[in-house]
Amino acid sequence: MTQLKVYNSLSRKKEVFESITPGHVGMYVCGPTVSGESHLGHARPFITFDIVFRYLQYLGYKVRYVRNITDAGHFEEEGREAEDKISKKALLEKLEPMELVQKYTNMYHWAMRAFNNIDPTIEPTATGHIVEQIGMIEKIIADGYAYVANGSVYFDVEKYNDVFSKKGLPYGMLSGRILDDQLDSTRELENRDEKRNHRDFALWKNAAPEHIMRWKSPWGEGFPGWHIECSAMATKYLGAQFDIHGGGMDLQFPHHECEIAQSTVCNHVTPVRYWIHNNMITINGKKMGKSYNNVIKLTELFSGNHPALEQAYHPMTIRFFILQTHYRSTLDFGNDALKAAEKGLKRLWEAYENLDKIQSSAANAADTELDTKCVGLLNEFDEFMNDDFNTAKVLANMFELVPVINGIKDKHINQNALSAGTLKLLKEKMKTFIEGVFGLQNIMEQGNSKIDGVIHLLMEIRKEAKLRKDYVTSDKIRNELTALGVQLKDEKDGSMSYTLA
Numbered sequence: 001m002t003q004l005k006v007y008n009s010l011s012r013k014k015e016v017f018e019s020i021t022p023g024h025v026g027m028y029v030c031g032p033t034v035s036g037e038s039h040l041g042h043a044r045p046f047i048t049f050d051i052v053f054r055y056l057q058y059l060g061y062k063v064r065y066v067r068n069i070t071d072a073g074h075f076e077e078e079g080r081e082a083e084d085k086i087s088k089k090a091l092l093e094k095l096e097p098m099e100l101v102q103k104y105t106n107m108y109h110w111a112m113r114a115f116n117n118i119d120p121t122i123e124p125t126a127t128g129h130i131v132e133q134i135g136m137i138e139k140i141i142a143d144g145y146a147y148v149a150n151g152s153v154y155f156d157v158e159k160y161n162d163v164f165s166k167k168g169l170p171y172g173m174l175s176g177r178i179l180d181d182q183l184d185s186t187r188e189l190e191n192r193d194e195k196r197n198h199r200d201f202a203l204w205k206n207a208a209p210e211h212i213m214r215w216k217s218p219w220g221e222g223f224p225g226w227h228i229e230c231s232a233m234a235t236k237y238l239g240a241q242f243d244i245h246g247g248g249m250d251l252q253f254p255h256h257e258c259e260i261a262q263s264t265v266c267n268h269v270t271p272v273r274y275w276i277h278n279n280m281i282t283i284n285g286k287k288m289g290k291s292y293n294n295v296i297k298l299t300e301l302f303s304g305n306h307p308a309l310e311q312a313y314h315p316m317t318i319r320f321f322i323l324q325t326h327y328r329s330t331l332d333f334g335n336d337a338l339k340a341a342e343k344g345l346k347r348l349w350e351a352y353e354n355l356d357k358i359q360s361s362a363a364n365a366a367d368t369e370l371d372t373k374c375v376g377l378l379n380e381f382d383e384f385m386n387d388d389f390n391t392a393k394v395l396a397n398m399f400e401l402v403p404v405i406n407g408i409k410d411k412h413i414n415q416n417a418l419s420a421g422t423l424k425l426l427k428e429k430m431k432t433f434i435e436g437v438f439g440l441q442n443i444m445e446q447g448n449s450k451i452d453g454v455i456h457l458l459m460e461i462r463k464e465a466k467l468r469k470d471y472v473t474s475d476k477i478r479n480e481l482t483a484l485g486v487q488l489k490d491e492k493d494g495s496m497s498y499t500l501a
Contacts, residue, residue, distance in 0.1 A: 009275040026242035034104040114315040149194035151206030151220035175253035227258035240267035
């Protein structure tokens, strides 16, 4: 078997993967900020790194997969006035911040189950690791790479760059951004008068009187900066240096760049061996964004309740569609492409079921050429996955095998065309990769349970809205479900039930 090669965003080339500890892999992936519902853009990294996790296990590695929950703060996009998303959303929804966090964490977990993602080994939360973050900040200050200003703490980017550039570790080495070209691109809650340099980023922020989420620290009451959260949790569970750090390419700068700088100072070693980033998605050729009105929440995607959608799409259709494109390529979502993916998945699964009905034969292969071709296609499954997790090429091979499977089942191809050994290999490989590595499920059998799950989730959201006396949201959910043929009934005991028209 060929060795696993991964594209390392840091070196900008494919490298043979060698874990720090033989037989073991430490992998950290940036998880969601639970200030709102997960959307289509989140689906790609979560499914991509679920495949990486599954394939590493298939190769025999014992994987410690850490994926965090950001439940403290998180900041606005670059160039906009910064704000605490969780506190702001909590005020809008009239919830305690941690009540809001729990609500959207539950919704996130529901979506991960719908996609058939395996749970990470450890799922730490930012609020559960305040002590570790403060400890890391204290080390960075002690080493002279951070300073305190009015109860806030900032990382001194220029000093770091001056010292570590000489060691081949300049600030900007992951994203390729030269420090002098970096303007106001931090995503921090900032007071520019406090900072020595506009490039400096917050490790800790002093909490204003109206700020809800706050913790005691040596510098006063406040809350952690976004970047320090991941460094602290990764260090605690994976050590000073670990094998893989994953996430979307939009996180390369500033988030992952800042992680490298603060972790390197604190732990005296660059934190990650292999940086893996999935590319962005577009919708009908446009970048997903509020200005385009094309931000599609996962509940909308599964129910079809969005202006950009012509129908509801099964979670397995989305998973299959994502696997059809290499994770480092741009992926464009559109109704025609999703419908084609739906048909493709059904066709693949039908052949997979037909394969199970074909009985082994002890006879010699009647068609040596076909037998050899099938073995070659199957052996390439591993070869393609070892080439930077190329799921698209594996699926292409599967579809070359589909007419062979269907032909044997329908007797258009000689029953003895494949040797008993090849038929056994075909069954084993298809099962291992379709269900085990790719995590696909039967779209027909899963359909009713997934729809039921979506409806029950919306019923729970409506119940919460009614308790808050948010009758606008409550009525909207009822009316839109009615339009889709789902009749809600409020029971006397406060519960809800539904019937399909």
